[in-house]
Structure formats: structure tokens, C-alpha cells
Amino acid sequence: MKHIISLLMENEAGALSRVAGLFSARGYNIESLTVAPTEDATLSRMTIVTRGPDEVIEQITKQLNKLIDVVKLVDLSEAGHIERELMLVKVLAEGEWREEMKRMSDIFRGRIIDVTDKTYTIEMTGAGHKLDAFLDALDKNAILETVRTGASGIGRGDRILKS
Amino acid sequence: MELTGAEITVRCLAEEGVEYVFGYPGGAVLNIYDAIYQQDKFKHVLVRHEQAAVHAADGYARATGRTGVALVTSGPGATNAVTGIATAYMDSIPLVIISGQVPTPAIGMDAFQEVDTVGITRPCVKHNFLVKDIRDLANTFKKAFYIAATGRPGPVLVDIPKDITQFTTEFSYPKKVSLRSYNPVTKGHSGQIKRAVQMLLEAKRPMIYAGGGVILSDAAPQLTELARLLGFPCTNTLMGLGGFPASDPLSVGMLGMHGTYEANMAVQHSDVLVAIGARFDDRVIGSPEHFYQEERKIIHIDIDPSSISKRVRVDVPIVGNVPEVLAEMIKLIKASKERPDQAALKTWLTQIELWRSRDCLKYDRHSDIIKPQFVLEKLHEITRGDAFITSDVGQHQMWAAQFYKFDKPRRWINSGGLGTMGFGLPAAMGVQLAHPGAMVACVTGEGSIQMNIQELATCKQFNIPLKIILLNNRYLGMVRQWQEFFYGERYAESYMDTLPDFVKLAEAYGHAGRRIDNPAEVEDALKWAFSAEMKEKLVFLDFRTDQSENVYPMIPGGKGLSEMILV
Numbered sequence: 001m002k003h004i005i006s007l008l009m010e011n012e013a014g015a016l017s018r019v020a021g022l023f024s025a026r027g028y029n030i031e032s033l034t035v036a037p038t039e040d041a042t043l044s045r046m047t048i049v050t051r052g053p054d055e056v057i058e059q060i061t062k063q064l065n066k067l068i069d070v071v072k073l074v075d076l077s078e079a080g081h082i083e084r085e086l087m088l089v090k091v092l093a094e095g096e097w098r099e100e101m102k103r104m105s106d107i108f109r110g111r112i113i114d115v116t117d118k119t120y121t122i123e124m125t126g127a128g129h130k131l132d133a134f135l136d137a138l139d140k141n142a143i144l145e146t147v148r149t150g151a152s153g154i155g156r157g158d159r160i161l162k163s
Numbered sequence: 164m165e166l167t168g169a170e171i172t173v174r175c176l177a178e179e180g181v182e183y184v185f186g187y188p189g190g191a192v193l194n195i196y197d198a199i200y201q202q203d204k205f206k207h208v209l210v211r212h213e214q215a216a217v218h219a220a221d222g223y224a225r226a227t228g229r230t231g232v233a234l235v236t237s238g239p240g241a242t243n244a245v246t247g248i249a250t251a252y253m254d255s256i257p258l259v260i261i262s263g264q265v266p267t268p269a270i271g272m273d274a275f276q277e278v279d280t281v282g283i284t285r286p287c288v289k290h291n292f293l294v295k296d297i298r299d300l301a302n303t304f305k306k307a308f309y310i311a312a313t314g315r316p317g318p319v320l321v322d323i324p325k326d327i328t329q330f331t332t333e334f335s336y337p338k339k340v341s342l343r344s345y346n347p348v349t350k351g352h353s354g355q356i357k358r359a360v361q362m363l364l365e366a367k368r369p370m371i372y373a374g375g376g377v378i379l380s381d382a383a384p385q386l387t388e389l390a391r392l393l394g395f396p397c398t399n400t401l402m403g404l405g406g407f408p409a410s411d412p413l414s415v416g417m418l419g420m421h422g423t424y425e426a427n428m429a430v431q432h433s434d435v436l437v438a439i440g441a442r443f444d445d446r447v448i449g450s451p452e453h454f455y456q457e458e459r460k461i462i463h464i465d466i467d468p469s470s471i472s473k474r475v476r477v478d479v480p481i482v483g484n485v486p487e488v489l490a491e492m493i494k495l496i497k498a499s500k501e502r503p504d505q506a507a508l509k510t511w512l513t514q515i516e517l518w519r520s521r522d523c524l525k526y527d528r529h530s531d532i533i534k535p536q537f538v539l540e541k542l543h544e545i546t547r548g549d550a551f552i553t554s555d556v557g558q559h560q561m562w563a564a565q566f567y568k569f570d571k572p573r574r575w576i577n578s579g580g581l582g583t584m585g586f587g588l589p590a591a592m593g594v595q596l597a598h599p600g601a602m603v604a605c606v607t608g609e610g611s612i613q614m615n616i617q618e619l620a621t622c623k624q625f626n627i628p629l630k631i632i633l634l635n636n637r638y639l640g641m642v643r644q645w646q647e648f649f650y651g652e653r654y655a656e657s658y659m660d661t662l663p664d665f666v667k668l669a670e671a672y673g674h675a676g677r678r679i680d681n682p683a684e685v686e687d688a689l690k691w692a693f694s695a696e697m698k699e700k701l702v703f704l705d706f707r708t709d710q711s712e713n714v715y716p717m718i719p720g721g722k723g724l725s726e727m728i729l730v
Binding site: 059069 | 281282286289290293310343344345467468469472
């Protein structure tokens, strides 16, 4: 099952490599990992998307908690949460595709943020599966380039991760 | 007054009450060595290889419970130290390792003797630091010592660029340290402790399985009290030997791959198993699938939550400091009117005695060739079971664990987790320096001893009168044993040809030595080594032992606890 683990860690040099190293050393899956500082400049917030059986996920959370730099950690998937990811897709926009791409982008609530004679660049946010669905809906031959940020997540309502 | 980074380093070590620093100088740490030269708060022990510096600090830490300190230079100094650091990490030994680094502006320039020490050591330290601002130096040391010794202990590395050791700043050593991201628990969950006690009181076939955590947390008195109060049998892991007295009738010895028949059978057939500071590793319980074939309830007490439910599922997890949790359990049991079912317990202990009567550690006592087991029994007898024993890795290690019956904690010092050949001699140096008057013996093999033999020079320089018990069978014995059992007796590269004359070698380093070929000479040689006459000398005993002897019992890799090969 897919899990979204969100954690706060000390914004120290090498913090990211401690997490990345842990995943590779223990053979855990890592689907995506995003990290950036928070409003408190001493803290970074990291979102890790991983998959595995419950025992493995339990070990992952325990091992992450064991890292000295990790301040707090939550498995967002355990309760209500919101997941968002940003994707930029550059597509062919020539001939019949020009209209088609615009329509598809509208249907999926994307925004065209760069236009040339031959291409559109579409910006889209949403949960990972929505972005997957958009890519699936496009003609593979029309996709020139995609770039995704990996998921960010936050708990619903008063579920708050703070130090 | 402002101090240099080097002076601050030395002052921090003094503030921490450090007694010995084990190290080796080099370019990046010259300033620190200059500061060491000008102080008298601690002693520096010059090893002959950085790996030995870390092992010696490790031996010191294991024998005392205090944090060991090693100091190495950048580049090769640090990489040589890595084996020592990984050894300490696997066995949760509190160390602070100081490594020199190239000056800050040179970092990343592929400078002379530059290596990414923090990167290389990251997977085998509890934590590490690269000090980039001299104002952080004292605080970093405070954190390093705090992290190393608290919670589940472990090695912490502090990497200091050379320019930081030259810069100056005001020095004040922090009195306290608090880290918002690191707050190890100590007290166990009281509800879980109550559940555990109830489970123990209702047990019909109880078993206590105690590991290295009991030694590390100094919980031997509480463990012993608990086992005796309940009358429950106890087995110790390789790392836990001495946590419960081997001479107590309730002791069934070591369990695991080379554990006793009675210990492995009792754990496999117990109905309530309480694991204390142990982690169900592959060398201890073998295959989890086989382990699950018998039903039992498991109580697991450990300070590290990630050790719980890692290899086996447990019924009552208790995260906490072992002595505190055990003391709480003892209190509850004493306050309770309930007692375990005595009839069931008697039946169970009778069964265990039946298993014990299998005499799984028997060997040929009438052999013309020296049996390694015999040497260890004699070593136990002549040292009255009161020596500190370090070992290397292999057959001799298992025989020492089986035959030197440890009654006290911190007496058995070996690399259990990483299995580092070359650990024994430098570790023994740290032990002997920590306990100058004590009997310290390094039980080793001719393969292992050659991995850090250069430390004989360190022993000479610092008058370290340890005794080397070499069980010399001219084979990498454990490799040979596996080749005999599992590789059709094809002894690939396990025979040690062209061994040195160890007696002459010891003498060349300025020590005394003796070669022993006959069983009849064993006792005399050991008596000589531990005699008053040799008290101040390192003695190297080269016992020529049986080449074909194997360690029994043995659970083949991937097999279960009750699937032992017996003699």
C-alpha cells in the first residue's frame, strides 16, 4: 500500500542524505521525496511517498524517527489528508493537436503557461493519480517532456505537524 | 580569553572526564596533537593503525560503560577508522571519534588526504557532525558525548577541519544539552509492564532471553533478581554473556547458531518468552518461519523501538531503559499475591535438565592433540573465572563464549554484530588500560591476530601486560568448518600456510611467548602467563590445536532453533 510520510527535521547540511541513505541502506522503496524549509527556517519539511507491507512501513517510520535530526514524523495516510503534486508537461501543439491539447488541459484543469508555434507547456497540480490520469489521456506521441515535483501532503482539519 | 579550536577540543575532552584518547597523528590533526602535548588531563595512547584506535576505545567503553574516545587524521586516517566505527555501531557501543578534515576552503577540492568522512561514516554512526564554525565546536562536543551515551548508545563522529582547530573563540563548555529532535525514552509504559507481569505469572514454560542491552544498561542485578524471584530459566545471547551468572542453575548458557542444545530447545518450546535488550537477529533465532512453528507469547523490552517487531512479531512491546523496566516488574511481582504455577514450572525445568543432559558441549578429553575447548576450560580455571576476555572472530570466539563461563557483566568483549577479525588485541588494550590490575586475555586465532598484530608495539610502549591466548589450528577454522559441512570439504583458501613463528614475533616486539604442542603443557603455560613473575609482561601463548575440531552445536544458516547439528 502507498504511504505518505511527512516529517519535520533540523534544517542542517546533510539532513536529506541521512534520509535518502537510510532508504537505500535498508532497501526501502522510495517513490518520491520532496523537501524544503518551512516558515521556521531551522526546520525542513519532507514528504516521502513509499510503498510496502505494514511491517515495512512500521520499520520505516521507526528508523526515520531514530535519525537524530528528525524532530517529528507522521504517516499522513493513516487519516484524512490532502496530497498535491505539481507537474509541468511539454506537449506537441501542431495541427489537429493544438486544439486537442488545449481541451484536455481544460478538462483536467491545467494551465497553459508557455506557448510556441509547435508546443504548449501545461502546468497541473493534483494528487498523483490525477496527474497519472492526465498523462494516460494524452497521446504518447504528443508528450515531449514531463517533470513532476513528487507529492506534498498535509493533514486535514486540525491534524497539524508542528515541532 | 580566547582559545584555539585545538585547545577547545582538548578542554572539551577534559570536561567530559576523558581518561584515555586512542589515536594516530597526521596533517589535519597536528594542531590538536600540539594541544594534547601541552595538557595533562588525559593520556594519549599511540596505536599503530587507526582501526586499532577505535577498537581500543571500544574495548575501554565495553569494559567500563564509559564513552571511549579515538582521534584520527583526515583521509586514510578516517577510512582506516571505519571498520572500528562500524564494529561499535553494530554492538551499540558509546564512542566519540574525532577526525581531522582538510581546511574548510579546501573541502570539495580533492585536496590532499581529503575524504568525505561524514558521508562515508553516515550509515555506521549513531550521528555525525562536520564542524564548520568554531563557535559551534564546544556545543558539538557536548552533543556528541550526550548522543553517544544516552538511549541506545552508539558511536558519534566529529569531523573538524584544520582551520577550525586554528581559529580562536571564547570557550565555555555547556552545562546542559537539550535536543528537540532527540529525547530517548527511559521509563517503560506502565500498562504494558502490568500486562507483561501478568503474562509471566501465568506462564507454564517461561524463558528469559537476555541480550547485550542488559550489559550496556548495567541491568545484570535486576535481571538476576527477576529470574531468581520467578525461578525462571535464562539464556544469554553472545552479546549478553555475563548478564546472568553462567554458574547459576537457572542459566542454560548461550542460545543461537552455536548456542547450547538446552537453550535453543527451551526457547523454541517456551510458551512465554521475554526478550530483554535483545533483537532476535539471524544468528540468534535462525529462521523466523521455523521460530513461528511453535506458538508462544513474546514480551520484548528494548530501549530502541526499531528493534521491536523487526524480525519477529511480539505480543507485549515495552520501550524503555532495561534496568528501570525490570525494577518496575520486580516491584509488581513482589506486590502481587500470585505466583507462577510451581508444578508446571517444575515439569518445565525437568525437561530442560533432560535437554542439558545431552551434554552438547562434550569433546574428546583424552586427545593427544590440544583441544581448543580444553584450553578455554583451563583458562577459566586458572583465572578463577575472573578475567576480562576479549576475542576475535571465528571458532575461537564461539568456544570462548561456550567454555569461559561468565558470571559478571562487561567481562566478555567481542565483536558480535559486525564480526570483525582483528578486534581482540586492540580491544584488550583498552580493557587493560581501564583495569590496570585485572587479568585480561585476548582469545584469538592465527587468522584474526594477524589482522592487527602491529598493536604488539603499542602494548610494549604503554606497558600493557595482557595475555594472548592463540588457538592456532593453521586454518581459518570457521570457514573450514563451513567448507567441511556445506562445500564438500573443498577447503578454498582457508589453510594458513607460512605462519610466522609467533613466539619469536612476540619476542621481537619485546614480549614473552611460548609455543604449546601437548595437552599436558597447557596448564603450566597458562599458570606461567598469569603468574606474579609475568604480571607486568605481555605473554603470547601459541597453542597448536586440533585442526579438525568443529564448533558444536551448530544451526546451519537459514535453519531453525531446534535444527542443530550436534556432536
